[in-house]
Amino acid sequence: MNNFSSWKRHHEVVISSLCTRQFRYHFLLSLLCSVLSCFSSVFCLDMLLRNSPHKGSKKDSPLKSQGIIKDSPMERCCFTDIQIDKIRHCFPANVVFKPFDPTALSDFVSDTWVAFPATPFLIGYSYPFPTFTQSFFSLAGISYIQAMPMIWRVLYTFERIIEQEGIDLGMSELAELYDLTTFGSHRYLLKRKAGEDHPIFKVTKNDTNWKRRFFFVKRDSIPDGKDLPKEWATHAISVAHLKLTPAAKERVLAFKKLNPEVRSFQIIIQDSQEISSASATMSSAGKSARSVKSASKFGISDLANVTSSKKKAPAASPSVSAPKASIRGKGKKRKASDELQGFPLLRQQFLDYVNEKLAEIETYLGNVEDQESQIADLQQMGVLKDLKIGDLEKELRVMKAEAAQRLIDMDNEKQEITQDAKVSAAIAMYKIQLQMAEEAQDPTFDKGSWDVEGWKARLADLEDEDEAEEIPMLEGGDAGKDQGEASGAGGDGAAKV
Incomplete structure (x- = not known):
């Protein structure tokens, strides 16, 4: 009977324990479902706020x-x-x-x-x-x-x-x-x-x-x-x-007149795209680079509350016995605090190094936009110069054509003037010859009025002046002279007759 009672109590305890565990599992499961439901609701609400049209707005205009x-x-x-x-x-x-x-x-x-x-x-x-x-x-x-x-x-x-x-x-x-x-x-x-x-x-x-x-x-x-x-x-x-x-x-x-530092754009590291992945990891492990003050830049006010980084050794108490020396070895064991104490300094030095290198990079690449602008200006100037050269070449071709046409016109005018001079000279010559022929046929005409020697002398003077000035005589001049001499000879012959 006692065994049955103890067995019954044992089973009641086991059943109660199982019920308690089952209740706990059900409670945790329902709590987890509630959390997931809340998260899903928040996510859906965020997507609705992001994608739903604004209250009171019209239909979206497409981009x-x-x-x-x-x-x-x-x-x-x-x-x-x-x-x-x-x-x-x-x-x-x-x-x-x-x-x-x-x-x-x-x-x-x-x-x-x-x-x-x-x-x-x-x-x-x-x-x-x-x-x-x-x-x-x-x-x-x-x-x-x-x-x-x-x-x-x-x-x-x-x-x-x-x-x-x-x-x-x-x-x-x-x-x-x-x-x-x-x-x-x-x-x-x-x-x-x-x-x-x-x-x-x-x-x-x-x-x-x-x-x-x-x-x-x-x-x-x-x-x-x-x-x-x-x-x-x-x-x-x-x-x-x-x-x-x-x-x-x-x-x-x-x-x-402001200080150049005041007139400088303050460099701010916003995300990991600005620096290498290593520096981004270091900056995320500690403070942001823009909130860390460089070790080389501080004022007197920063030194007012400086305390020593070394911890003071506690004063010896007479009631406390001195610890016994370790028997494991004479080497000193490095404390964990000493190992971790150097990490902020290393991080600071690394951030200073990153900032310094970023400044150097900006120094090397600082004029990139200006150079691109100058290149664009030069290209624009080159285009304008090409256009100007094209216009000048066009004007030069027009001027050459005009000069050639003027030379042709001058040559035509020269030929016309020469031809007119020839005609005038021939007319004058024939008139003189006809006049001399008429005078020679007159029996009463005195040939002594002809100044033949004077004519020869005048002709010789004109020929000398022509050779001295290197001016070519008009065509027909020699022929006119020969014809004049022939006419003179004919006149003499006619007079003799």
């Missing part, structure tokens, strides 16, 4: 290309939804982003969507943009996507100088310091004035894939989105109406 950007793998979008989520905090809470489309081009336009470059949000901007930046785009009339990264770095540095240095810079001052010029397919950059140094330093950088890093935002989900340009600007931009007042000149001079 279409303006035909400015040539469709190629070097121009297609590469800014994915994951990367969009990283810069989502730079926009208002209710903003609607268009899902990533790997075939999209930056010149796609729509009445519903507007393109944004990723560059401004990777260097520290947030939307809506500050006054100075927005004034620039309102004045130029260009879209955000048309501005090259160099423009965003310049504007970002100006915003910092306006805020920290208290210099109220505006568009007149910017036009005095930079020229807005186009580069490539209607993309724009700020070019320094001829013969002047860069107003803002360290703004040129070999930023790869910047053309492909862009995304689209719904216009009616952001402030003033409907007022943003709906297509790329392709017209000429003029700032001739901006006049530099005396006060503006003073602000420009105050800006130029």
Whole structure:
């Protein structure tokens, strides 16, 4: 009987334990299902917010290309939804982003969507943009996507100088310091004035894939989105109406007197694309590179609360006995804290090394955009020179044709003049001969009135002058002389008869 009772109690305990375990399993399973259900609901809600049309908006207008950007793998979008989520905090809470489309081009336009470059949000901007930046785009009339990264770095540095240095810079001052010029397919950059140094330093950088890093935002989900340009600007931009007042000149001079470090674009490492994978791993393990202060740059105030890194040895207490020496060996065992103590310093040195190398790279590649701009200018000058040379060659051919025609006309005129002179000389000669013949037939005519010797002397003088001046005689001159002599001889003969 006792055995049966103990067996019964044992089975009751086992059954109770099994029921408790089963209840626990069911509870954990239901809890897991609840968590999965909540996660699924949140995910679906996020997808609905991302893909659903904005409240009160009309039917979406499809994106279409303006035909400015040539469709190629070097121009297609590469800014994915994951990367969009990283810069989502730079926009208002209710903003609607268009899902990533790997075939999209930056010149796609729509009445519903507007393109944004990723560059401004990777260097520290947030939307809506500050006054100075927005004034620039309102004045130029260009879209955000048309501005090259160099423009965003310049504007970002100006915003910092306006805020920290208290210099109220505006568009007149910017036009005095930079020229807005186009580069490539209607993309724009700020070019320094001829013969002047860069107003803002360290703004040129070999930023790869910047053309492909862009995304689209719904216009009616952001402030003033409907007022943003709906297509790329392709017209000429003029700032001739901006006049530099005396006060503006003073602000420009105050800006130029600033320390070069203040006038430099602050380098910020935003993601692993900016540095190598090793440096990205190190920066993610510790603090961000932009929040770590360089060991070579600190002020006196940083030394006020410095404490020694060595721990003080505790004072010996008489009640505590000294520990016995270890019998395992005389070598000192390195403490774990000593091993880990060097890692922050190594990380700091590595980050300093990375920043130094990035600065060197910027030094080597700092003038890439300027050189590309100069190459474009030279190419444009070459095209203009080729056109000018073509025009000059055309004018030269016309002048040669005109000169040849003039030579032909002059030759014709010369021949006409020569022929007229011949005819006149022949007429005069025949008249003289007829007159002499008539006089010779008159019996009462006295041939002594003929000054034959004088004629011969005059003829000899004329022939001498002709040879001295090397002027060819008109054709028929010798014949006329011979005929004159023959006429004279005939006259004598006739007179004798």
